[in-house]
Amino acid sequence: MNDxxxxxxxxxxxxxVVAAAIVAMHTYVQRAxxxxxxxxxxxxxxxVVK
Structure with a gap:
């Protein structure tokens, strides 16, 4: 049962860990x-200016 x-x-x-990585990458993806x-x-x- 311990296993x-x-x-x-x-x-x-x-x-x-995966969720934290996704949250951390959100900022970089949003900036891009x-x-x-x-x-x-x-x-x-x-x-338009031309």
Whole structure:
């Protein structure tokens, strides 16, 4: 029975680490998306000004 408890604990820790990594990456992904949107917006505005 102890092995089953240990396995559950290991899976719980693994899930927590993966969830923390996803939360940490959210900021970087959000910045990249915003940068791409800004670049597209600037290109569109440059075409309109011409």
């Amino acid at each position: 089953k408890g240990q396995s559950i604990l290991e899976y719980s820790i693994l899930i927590a 998306v915003q940068a791409n949107l800004k670049m597209v917006e600037e290109q569109i505005n440059a075409e």
